[in-house]
Amino acid sequence: MKEFEIFAINPGSTSTKIALFKGDKCLFSKNVPHDAETLKQFPTISDQLAYRRNTITALLDESGVRLDAVDAFVGRGGGLMALEGGTYNIDDLLLDHARRGANGIQHPANLGSQLAYDFAQTFGGRAFVVNPPDVDEFELVARITGLSEVTRESRIHALNQKEIGIRYAGKIGRRYEDLNLVISHIGGGVSVTAHKNGRMIDSNDNVNGDGPMAPTRAGSIPAVALIKMCFSGKYSEKELYGLITKNGGLVDLLGTANVREVLDRIKNGDGRAKIVYDAMCYQIGKYIGAYAATLCGKVDAIILTGGIANDDYLVDQIKKMVGFIAPVVVMPGEFEMEAMASGAIRVLSGQEKTLSYTGIPVWDGVLKTNV
Numbered sequence: 485m486k487e488f489e490i491f492a493i494n495p496g497s498t499s500t501k502i503a504l505f506k507g508d509k510c511l512f513s514k515n516v517p518h519d520a521e522t523l524k525q526f527p528t529i530s531d532q533l534a535y536r537r538n539t540i541t542a543l544l545d546e547s548g549v550r551l552d553a554v555d556a557f558v559g560r561g562g563g564l565m566a567l568e569g570g571t572y573n574i575d576d577l578l579l580d581h582a583r584r585g586a587n588g589i590q591h592p593a594n595l596g597s598q599l600a601y602d603f604a605q606t607f608g609g610r611a612f613v614v615n616p617p618d619v620d621e622f623e624l625v626a627r628i629t630g631l632s633e634v635t636r637e638s639r640i641h642a643l644n645q646k647e648i649g650i651r652y653a654g655k656i657g658r659r660y661e662d663l664n665l666v667i668s669h670i671g672g673g674v675s676v677t678a679h680k681n682g683r684m685i686d687s688n689d690n691v692n693g694d695g696p697m698a699p700t701r702a703g704s705i706p707a708v709a710l711i712k713m714c715f716s717g718k719y720s721e722k723e724l725y726g727l728i729t730k731n732g733g734l735v736d737l738l739g740t741a742n743v744r745e746v747l748d749r750i751k752n753g754d755g756r757a758k759i760v761y762d763a764m765c766y767q768i769g770k771y772i773g774a775y776a777a778t779l780c781g782k783v784d785a786i787i788l789t790g791g792i793a794n795d796d797y798l799v800d801q802i803k804k805m806v807g808f809i810a811p812v813v814v815m816p817g818e819f820e821m822e823a824m825a826s827g828a829i830r831v832l833s834g835q836e837k838t839l840s841y842t843g844i845p846v847w848d849g850v851l852k853t854n855v
Contacts, residue, residue, distance in 0.1 A: 488555040488832050492824040493540075493599045495560060495592040498523065500536055500599075504549060505825040512549050513821065516540050529590050530583045533598050540599070555832055557603045558824040559596030561616025563587060565845040566638070569619045569646055569684065571827040571838060574601045574611040578841040586843070593617060612838070614827030615643045619684070620846050626686040626778070627847065635849055639691040640677055640684060641669040641790070647823030648789045648815050649679050663784045666775045666810075668768055670798070671790040671818070672741060674698040676768065678775040686778045688771060693728040696767035699741035699792075702732025703767060734760065743792050765798050769805030776809045783810035790818060 487507035494501040498520050503513040516539055518532075526532045544551065563585040564578065572578060574597050580586075582597045597613050604611035620638035627635045645667045646660075653660040661682035668676045674696045677687035688695025688704075697703035705728075713719060719727070727736060735741050737760045738749075749757040776783050786806055788799060793816035803812045830836040 485833060488829050489553050490556050490558060490825040490828045491551055491554045491600075491603065492558045492821045493560065493596055493603075494820055494824070495536065495595040495599065497592055500540060500592075500595075501821060502540060502544075503821040503825070504551075504554070505822075507829070508822075508826075510821075512547065514543060514547070516543050529585070529592060529594050530598065532592075533595060533602065536595060537599060537602055551603065551607045554603075554607055554609045556610045556612055556828040557600040557607075558612045558614055558828045559598070559600030560593045560643075560820070560824070561596050561613030562591050562593030562618065563589060564613075564616055564618040564841065565843055566620035566847050567616075567618055567841065568839070568846060569615050569621055569642065569682075571612050571614045571831045571836060572616075572841050573838050574604075574613060575841065577843050578613070581841075581843060587618060587845075591617075610828075610832075612824075612828050612831065614824045615646045617642060619646075621683040621685060622687075622847065623685045635847075636694075637689065637847070637849070638684065638687065639689045640675045640687045641671070641673075641690065642684065643820050643823045644789060644818050645669055645675065645677055645679070645684065647819045647826060648787055649682075650826070651819070652785060652787055652813060652815065658784075664779045664782050665785055665787060666772050666779070666783055667787045667789065668772055668793075668802075669790040670698075670768065670788060670792040672698060672700045674701070674703075674768060674790075676771040676775055678778045680779060686775060691729060696771050697733040697764055699734040699743060700730050700732065702728050702736065734764070743795060747795065747797065761798075762801065765801035766805070768798075769802045772802065772806045773809065776806070781809065785813050786810050787813045787815055789815045791816065793817075 490505045492503045498518055500516045504511045518539055563582045565587055579601055582594045585594055600611045619642040622638050648667055649665055650660045653663055665679040673690045675687055675690040677684050695703050738757055746757050746761050772786055793814055799814055831838045
């Protein structure tokens, strides 16, 4: 079988990760830095396109990396309406939605599809996005809350979680679509997700204050206590949003998001650090149990991934809590670049069908009365 060449592009706030693959082998990988002051000069995220492209091209030229033989360019994706998981052709509609952030979100990831398309136009080859952040496969019952104005939305580490599910299935000689898995991505944020026959049917909102606390996120907070904070006069809306999304969790409780630092403090007898870290482990285990329940206890494996899954202490604590449900498998780290390349290869080799972006959200946030 042909070893396809894939160029993967993952834009971040002040850098862009790039990687060139031939089959499953990475030939070149780099995190291309961008000048923060220069980025501030652009009115919108999409206005950064030419600057980022030229910076990437200059580095590739300097490194002697050629893209003429690339079969497909894959961008991180973002700014799209809620869609099913899979690998999507980058067409005019998808490109338009990414450019303007059709879902209301302006994020550097929106540039991924734009850069991939731009490179494909220059060098030839196809352009894809693979399991972008906008993937939403929730079952309807998982969306409902006790308030008519609030429904739950899918905000998951979709790209890495899907890749981990596919990799695990391959290791045991099964199809991802035939398995029930609970996968927990444990990094700066934590997403715990129920995967049922290849679909992510329920998960905590990794971004907006739901689920376990994490190094930078507060997780679920008792609602009345949070309301009191909102009207206490101590915090602005921006400050409270920051506490929930980037300055909560270990940052708020221990003053750091660095887990290695927390573990060093525990080794040196810091009792507060230990109880806080134990609480984070406990909450992750508790949510894994909850999502196992959404699968009616029929779980083939519980998989721990993300950078913090490298910590044996955390893994042991979680195993003690949930090991009775299913085997606990540890697949630490993040595989976003590999996941983008793998998605393109599955399509190019005929293992999967390429999907077309419709722009019609799989869920519009409205619970209709005639469901």
